Amino acid sequence: MNTRDTLYVKDGSLYIGAFRATELAEKFGTPLYVMDAQYIAEVCDAFVAAVNKSGEGAVAFANKAFAAVATAKLAAAHGLWFDVVSGGELYLVQNAGADMKKVLFHGNNKTPREIDEGLDAGIGYFVIDSLNEIELLDKKAGERGVVQDVLVRVNPGVSAHTYEAVMTAAPFSKFGFDVHGDAADVIKDIASRKHLRFCGLHVHIGSQIYDHSSYDTAIDVVTDFMRGLAADGITTDVLDMGGGYGIYYTDEDPKFTPRRYAYTVENIALRAREKSAEKGLKQPFIIVEPGRSIVGEAGITLYTVGAVKDFPGVRKYVAVDGGMFENPRYALYESRYSAMIANKADKPADEVVTIAGKCCESGDLIGKDMPLQHAETGDILAVFSTGAYNYSMASNYNLNAVPPVVLVDGDKAGYIVKPQTYRDLLRNNTVPEWMK
Numbered sequence: 001m002n003t004r005d006t007l008y009v010k011d012g013s014l015y016i017g018a019f020r021a022t023e024l025a026e027k028f029g030t031p032l033y034v035m036d037a038q039y040i041a042e043v044c045d046a047f048v049a050a051v052n053k054s055g056e057g058a059v060a061f062a063n064k065a066f067a068a069v070a071t072a073k074l075a076a077a078h079g080l081w082f083d084v085v086s087g088g089e090l091y092l093v094q095n096a097g098a099d100m101k102k103v104l105f106h107g108n109n110k111t112p113r114e115i116d117e118g119l120d121a122g123i124g125y126f127v128i129d130s131l132n133e134i135e136l137l138d139k140k141a142g143e144r145g146v147v148q149d150v151l152v153r154v155n156p157g158v159s160a161h162t163y164e165a166v167m168t169a170a171p172f173s174k175f176g177f178d179v180h181g182d183a184a185d186v187i188k189d190i191a192s193r194k195h196l197r198f199c200g201l202h203v204h205i206g207s208q209i210y211d212h213s214s215y216d217t218a219i220d221v222v223t224d225f226m227r228g229l230a231a232d233g234i235t236t237d238v239l240d241m242g243g244g245y246g247i248y249y250t251d252e253d254p255k256f257t258p259r260r261y262a263y264t265v266e267n268i269a270l271r272a273r274e275k276s277a278e279k280g281l282k283q284p285f286i287i288v289e290p291g292r293s294i295v296g297e298a299g300i301t302l303y304t305v306g307a308v309k310d311f312p313g314v315r316k317y318v319a320v321d322g323g324m325f326e327n328p329r330y331a332l333y334e335s336r337y338s339a340m341i342a343n344k345a346d347k348p349a350d351e352v353v354t355i356a357g358k359c360c361e362s363g364d365l366i367g368k369d370m371p372l373q374h375a376e377t378g379d380i381l382a383v384f385s386t387g388a389y390n391y392s393m394a395s396n397y398n399l400n401a402v403p404p405v406v407l408v409d410g411d412k413a414g415y416i417v418k419p420q421t422y423r424d425l426l427r428n429n430t431v432p433e434w435m436k
């Protein structure tokens with residue numbers, strides 16, 4: 001557990017803000033996603049200060065990490081821009097009242113409808129990721145009589161040290177144009193289009209990255225590429241370095257504070273500016289796009305312990321009322337988490353258990369071989385660092401309801417996503433005429 005002012009143990013209980021975790025579980029039920037507003041605000045402020053320390057820039061929140069209207073409002077109030085990757089995410093930030101000029105639309109295969117929606121909303125930048133998108137966007141912008149600002153996603157061919165599913169800039173990635181291949185020609189093509197304005201580049205090298213030297217290498221490669229463009233008379237006004245900073249999940253990971261996370265942002269922005277100056281380039285406006293590092297540690301999932309099954313000498317299962325429908329990350333990536341029995345927070349974590357979900361498959365685990373206090377039916381289990389890519393990747397598998405989300409802000413706590421009912425689960429079910 002990476003403790004902080006709003007996540008701590010007192011009198012044998014785990015606290016989130018002013019609330020005992022057990023109190024939240026009792027009031028709102030389990031499974032329950034809890035998000036800590038103060039932590040999110042603190043990270044946002046630290047990141048915005050960091051990106052602007054050595055020049056001008058912006059922090060765009062990667063909505064894919066956690067998409068809810070209330071947290072988008074919170075991020076916007078702290079000066080964040082938004083990275084959206086679908087019409088749905090665009091709709092969400094519109095509903096949160098975000099300034100559309102501060103929205104970047106990503107995606108390697110935006111649909112014609114999504115392109116229409118982005119243009120109609122008047123978003124700041126499309127981040128172009130395919131030849132097909134150039135054609136469509138130029139044509140559709142032309143039909144509307146507008147010139148759309150665009151960034152181009154480039155692949156610097158840097159391989160970050162993370163797991164393969166989230167590695168994005170390795171040579172085999174499905175994302176971006178290769179800086180050593182067709183990227184320059186693609187940009188020249190864009191620059192010649194009547195309804196597109198080339199504004200800059202976007203790079204995202206992966207997610208859950210601790211080794212920051214990968215960012216440095218990417219910056220070196222991309223600023224070299226910018227120099228090549230400059231030689232052809234093309235200026236890069238904006239450089240978006242993506243997101244991807246690794247967070248604390250288990251005690252094998254560093255325990256950072258928001259301020260320490262912000263050093264990463266500060267260093268990326270500084271290096272990009274220094275390298276640009278060194279290579280005689282115009283100072284680009286620097287954008288960073290963190291998701292996980294803003295909301296990941298802000299989230300704690302609360303469960304009620306149900307069945308406990310011990311296979312002596314083999315494995316002890318502690319089953320909870322959640323599972324892969326609300327946290328699919330073990331099933332997908334064998335992700336690791338740390339956990340605590342919230343009502344036994346001062347007891348030693350002297351057992352090693354596997355936390356199982358309630359779905360009908362053996363791979364439905366929250367984590368394997370985790371240290372935990374002695375668990376009994378009815379205990380409240382807290383799993384930490386679940387704010388990113390849990391709620392946003394949840395499903396109704398086995399027709400389990402996606403848990404509600406409660407936002408805690410000091411001594412206030414309230415729903416930001418309400419509980420799903422059985423009726424909600426069947427809302428879009430219908431029976432065709434001929435079967436009636």
Ligand code: LLP
Nearest residue numbers: 062204207208243244245289290291292389
């Ligand atoms: N920008 C772009 C273009 C991205 O593709 C991503 C993440 C981000 C920013 C934000 O990265 P972050 O700061 O959150 O690492 N589902 C996976 C993570 C997938 C990340 C996808 N792209 C997981 O649960 O670990």
